[in-house]
Amino acid sequence: MAEIDRTRRVVIVPCSGIGKTYGTVSREAAYDVTEDLRPEQTRLVALSKLVLGEAEARSIVASNPAITIDGCKLACATKMVLESGGTVAQDYAVLEVYRRYKQLKPQGIAELNEGGKLLARALADEIAQVVDGLTRSGDGGDNG
């Protein structure tokens, strides 16, 4: 069993885009990782808190490796992590993930269709693997 550095958690920062299908996919994937797949190794930080400059959220991001999930090319999650003094260990764009899973077409906003849910899960599975790599390294991983 992999040894986990429990003093640090991988921060997951999804898109905050409300009313956007890809934003919803990003948040569903983040929930899957932080609540289901890797709850002990990860921590969810709302992008809106970083935008507002909340001190605790900024501190968490600044002291832990982050995985960002962006819903569009504006890449707000990635930009805000960097602006908050954090390090992006891995960044995902939902559109690029969808291109790898063409059969999982996401639709819906408040509630995703089946394709969207499966796409979110596929993305969450990928993120979980990255989390494992980061937590195994014990120092937050290679933040390239």
Place this chain on the structure above:
Amino acid sequence: MPDYIEFTVDKFTFKVAIDRYYSMEGLWVKREGNNIRIGISDYLQQRSGDVAFSEVKPIGTKLAFGDELAVIETIKVDISLSSPVAGRVIELNPAMQTTPEIINQDPYGSGWLAVIEPDEAYAHVEQLLDPQAYFARIKHEAEREISK
């Protein structure tokens, strides 16, 4: 690099290349010798959003005017694009298979869709818009929508 005419509405700037014609739905048509290269206007690509997938009819496909030439799937919509000319598809942009986002990045250049050998070189050209007419059309449309 073609020359452009452009306008800005809100935070968006739309360019219209002046060296080609346009269909009503926003495809550009550029004559190259006896053939016609086709792509998507800057206005249409910006309105439609980031392109996820692009499927263009295969080489050899014979198209009548108005037949479906391509389907573009973006983060917002799926668009069926009608051929602005009658003819046969003779060349496809290989980037559509691997990096269709090039439509968003360079709509008037490397983001082209297909080359068609037209049945008649000037068939249907009267149904296309010159750059100034297309510019006026989309400017009116954009300004009307932003004022809603």
